[in-house]
Amino acid sequence: KQEVTQIPAALSVPEGENLVLNCSFTDSAIYNLQWFRQDPGKGLTSLLLIQSSQREQTSGRLNASLDKSSGRSTLYIAASQPGDSATYLCAVVGGATNKLIFGTGTLLAVQP
Amino acid sequence: DGGITQSPKYLFRKEGQNVTLSCEQNLNHDAMYWYRQDPGQGLRLIYYSQIVNDFQKGDIAEGYSVSREKKESFPLTVTSAQKNPTAFYLCASSWGGSTEAFFGQGTRLTVV
Numbered sequence: 437k438q439e440v441t442q443i444p445a446a447l448s449v450p451e452g453e454n455l456v457l458n459c460s461f462t463d464s465a466i467y468n469l470q471w472f473r474q475d476p477g478k479g480l481t482s483l484l485l486i487q488s489s490q491r492e493q494t495s496g497r498l499n500a501s502l503d504k505s506s507g508r509s510t511l512y513i514a515a516s517q518p519g520d521s522a523t524y525l526c527a528v529v530g531g532a533t534n535k536l537i538f539g540t541g542t543l544l545a546v547q548p
Numbered sequence: 549d550g551g552i553t554q555s556p557k558y559l560f561r562k563e564g565q566n567v568t569l570s571c572e573q574n575l576n577h578d579a580m581y582w583y584r585q586d587p588g589q590g591l592r593l594i595y596y597s598q599i600v601n602d603f604q605k606g607d608i609a610e611g612y613s614v615s616r617e618k619k620e621s622f623p624l625t626v627t628s629a630q631k632n633p634t635a636f637y638l639c640a641s642s643w644g645g646s647t648e649a650f651f652g653q654g655t656r657l658t659v660v
Contacts, residue, residue, distance in 0.1 A: 470649060479554075479638055480651040525591070527649075534579055534598060534644050535606070540590040 438463045438530055442539035449516055450547050457511040457542045459526035464504045466530040471500050471511050474523045474541070483524075484511070516546045551575065554639050554652035560660050561626065561633060569624045569655045571639035579644040580622035584608060585636040585654075594637075597622055598644055626657060634659050 439462045449455050459469070468487050472480040484493045484500040486509070492501040499512040509526060523543050527536040552573045561567045571580065579598045583591040593606030597616040611630025616622055622641075626633045636656050642649040 468647075472651075477636075477654075477656070479653040480640075482648055482650060485648045527591075529649075534642070535593055535596060536581070536591075536640070536649055537593075538583075538591040540588070 438466075438528060438537045440526060440528055440537055440539040442524075442526060442542050444542060445540070446543040446545075448545040448547060451516060451518060453516050453546075455513050455516055455544070457513070457524050457544070459509040459511070459539055461507045461509075461528050461537075463530060464507050466504065466528045467534075469500075469502055469509050469526060469528050470536070471498075471509075472525045472527065474525060480525065513544075516544075518546050518548045520544060521546050552639060552641055552650055552652035554637075554655050556655060557653070559655055559657045561657060562660060564628045566625055566627050567657065569626070569637055569639075569657070571622045571624065571652060573620055573622075573641045573650075575641055575650065576619070577641035577643055577650075578619070579642045580616065581640040581642075581649070582606075582612075582614065582622070582624045583638045583640065585638060591638065594624065633657055 441460045443458045470485045471483040486493050486502040497514040502509045523541045525541045527538045555570045581596040582594040585591050592608050595614040597603035613625045638654050639652045640649045
């Protein structure tokens, strides 16, 4: 059974710092991996989608990498801002069912 | 504006009542999903549907029911058999396969 883990569970950094969020999964047979952002009491906003054949994706200050063989993904946030404060979730899709399986998230606080 | 609309935003249920949460999408997506989010537990899959008139149980389907009579609609009924229904419910959709998933803004259900 696929399990997804995110470390750390919470992170607090000063504004302007570069940071890395980690996501690991136990079954490397995935179709894709998706990173989401969730603000308190809100739905999920898709940040980046990495297909299984890709190594990384970039959008603005965000860069996500994927190493399928080791079961790991990282989300790199450059020059963090207070507006980046949110919970970041990763999810993998694998098998014929197209189900997203989520990690429990990393709560990020960027201090001004 | 394309997207996923969940309603209502807040819902209160009395003991023994069935309630229905609405999810509508105008993205022409084939696949739709219902997730439940509890503090500290991440998102857990309740039901999913990959095509009209077909749906499958997720990891925590007991006490819930769904229908998929139209491509754009995937309502979730929380029945009286669900003993702990207080949670944040999220609906998502995608083209299926290895494609990006999009989420609605969620419905917060509280038992009173």
